[in-house]
Amino acid sequence: MPTQPTDQPTDQPTDQPTDQPSHQTTDQTTDHQARGAGVDVAALADALDERLRDADRELARRFPGPRAGRQPVHTVYVPADRYDAGLTAAWGAAATAAVDLHHDAFARIVGDDALEEAVRRKLASEPVEDLRIDFEDGYGTRPDAEEDAAVDRAARELRSSMEQGTAPPFTGIRFKSFESPTRRRGLRTLVRFLEQLCQDGSLPTGFVVTLPKVTSVDQVEAMVLAAQRIEAGVGLTTPLGFEIQVETPQSILGPDGTALVARMVHAAAGRCTGLHYGTYDYSASIGIAAEFQAMDHPAADHAKAVMQVAAAETGVRLSDGSTNVIPVGGPESVAAAWALHHRLVGRSLARGYYQGWDLHPAQLPTRYAAVFSFYRKGFAAASTRLHDYVAQRESAFMDEPATARALADFVLRGLDCGALDDDDAVRRCGLDRAALARLARRA
Incomplete structure (x- = not known):
């Protein structure tokens, strides 16, 4: 028996509004909500905390993040x-x-x-x-x-x-x-x-x-x-x-x-x-x-x-x-x-x-x-992106927290060795050394 062509009309009425949910969809949504309501999120989170406690502790011990202070060039x-x-x-x-x-x-x-x-x-x-x-x-x-x-x-x-x-x-x-x-x-x-x-x-x-x-x-x-x-x-x-x-x-x-x-x-x-x-x-x-x-x-x-x-x-x-x-x-x-x-x-x-x-x-x-x-x-671009990130202002870059940390670290390194000027950095970034260190996770 030949397969029905996909462009042939089906038994589904063509005048049914497309935005009207079917009874089947409604039933599925209700069923999903009923099943989701049975999850005790707090209890599950407690269970995961217990399961991952040792892994969390080891991660913090082995990978504490950047070392504080200046690195020589x-x-x-x-x-x-x-x-x-x-x-x-x-x-x-x-x-x-x-x-x-x-x-x-x-x-x-x-x-x-x-x-x-x-x-x-x-x-x-x-x-x-x-x-x-x-x-x-x-x-x-x-x-x-x-x-x-x-x-x-x-x-x-x-x-x-x-x-x-x-x-x-x-x-x-x-x-x-x-x-x-x-x-x-x-x-x-x-x-x-x-x-x-x-x-x-x-x-x-x-x-x-x-x-x-x-x-x-x-x-x-x-x-x-x-x-x-x-x-x-x-x-x-x-x-x-x-x-x-x-x-x-x-x-x-x-x-x-x-x-x-x-x-x-x-x-x-x-x-x-x-x-x-x-x-x-x-x-x-x-x-x-x-x-x-x-x-x-x-x-x-x-x-x-x-x-x-x-x-x-x-x-x-x-x-x-x-x-x-x-x-x-x-x-x-x-x-x-x-x-x-x-x-x-x-x-x-x-x-x-x-x-x-x-x-x-x-x-x-x-x-x-x-x-x-x-x-x-690199300072002009880094300072602009930092300023926009901190001010939550729309810009050409959608920088994430990890990138913001890298930008702050870049400026700090330039300040530490004397390549950049402190007053100019504050003016253009809107952040002083202490704020840059906190953002770079060096504090």
Whole structure:
């Protein structure tokens, strides 16, 4: 029997109003309401609260959200035997001298007189935001007596700079790793330095230590134990925080195929303040030829993407690595190194890595030029969107709370490093620092 064509008239009368509900629809609605009225929402919510209680507690413990306070835009690594109390001012002067000597090249990269002037002010007032006195690769292997003497001298010099008010806002040391061949020397340096620096029992504000070449979660747990013992032995009244340097393939991918860096973050018992990518150790460990070892290599991007997800919402901050192409030599060499460094810093910022390493005073000008440019160029749009969001005013963007948090965090970072002006931010955003911190969940 042939199928009835779909365009043929049916038995349904064609003159029935289309907006008149049928008895069947009414009965279904009534039946649905009757069934819905039988759900005790409060009781169900209580049951779900009980079922999810442990999961809620673990989420709050493991993922507390952004860390409060300022994050430095870079970390300067200085071999311990080259450090003294006057280093910060000396680096600022050397950086300014490099700009003066190669001004045309720097001006071409910056392309903005006002921005150049802002960089010069930064170099004069706060050339180094975060300093790491290096007893690891930058210092090398020395006789114990020589390293002990370097530890004592560096600790005295750092304390002196703090007393004089010339120390950077963030400081610390990098000691040798917890791998078997260097474990005892690294621990000896760490304890000796803290004993010299913290004679009154207080840990300097902004002080953190760096645990390098981490290859296992066990080493992170060992660092927690070491920190506890050191605090008790030295008499520290504040917890000792540490950064994990991600510079081995084992820290990214464990033997079971999992991302060990995520487990490392949570094994640190709240003491881990940051994950720092190590460009050259990591690249060499996975077999990349020296010519191609760089911050923007695909292998580096993969490692940093894993780090980024592992650290998200944990309060652990991220830092990119360094470029070893240094702006020294003739004008062409300096110009090429500056252009490379400026591009790499901007690239990191765009990918959510707001910190990196600097290894030479001549890298400071392009560090701040790239950072200041990033925040200044993005400020107009960010401030407008924030103002519209807070005022609940219709605009071209339908921003959600998560985006508003990111916008507030962006403005705060620009204010923290000096790229943006406080009064201008309040005027254009309608929010002061405290309000921005609350919106960014940094308060």
